[in-house]
Amino acid sequence: MTSGANAALDTVKEGPEMIRRQTEGNPMAAGLIAFGAGMLLGSLMPGSSTEHQAAAALAPKLEPLKEDAMRVGQDLKDRASDAASEVASSVKQHASDATDHVKEQAADSGEQMRQQQAHQAT
Numbered sequence: 001m002t003s004g005a006n007a008a009l010d011t012v013k014e015g016p017e018m019i020r021r022q023t024e025g026n027p028m029a030a031g032l033i034a035f036g037a038g039m040l041l042g043s044l045m046p047g048s049s050t051e052h053q054a055a056a057a058l059a060p061k062l063e064p065l066k067e068d069a070m071r072v073g074q075d076l077k078d079r080a081s082d083a084a085s086e087v088a089s090s091v092k093q094h095a096s097d098a099t100d101h102v103k104e105q106a107a108d109s110g111e112q113m114r115q116q117q118a119h120q121a122t
Contacts, residue, residue: 029076032069 047055 029072032065032072035065036069
């Protein structure tokens with residue numbers, strides 16, 4: 001197998017779980033992705049002359065599906081990007097809040113220690 005075929009095979013092996021998560025509740029996206037995966041795997045195998053003729057006849061009819069698949073892929077990418085940005089922002093905010101809380105506790109502990117030392121000195 002060529003390195004391109006190996007890479008495609010690896011992607012196909014790793015992809016089902018990712019695809020399942022991204023297409024949950026969207027059967028059209030799932031169908032389009034499955035169709036694209038089938039096309040990819042089919043393109044890796046040599047075709048017969050009958051298959052080449054059939055593919056040539058179907059090519060114009062498949063163009064709208066290809067465009068739909070591209071739109072769905074772009075939409076999935078955009079949604080994933082938006083979700084990643086939201087998660088990153090949330091993590092950053094929680095880290096900042098936790099840092100502020102630790103600083104406040106440290107300051108309060110320091111103040112309590114100073115008061116105890118002052119009280120013990122008197």
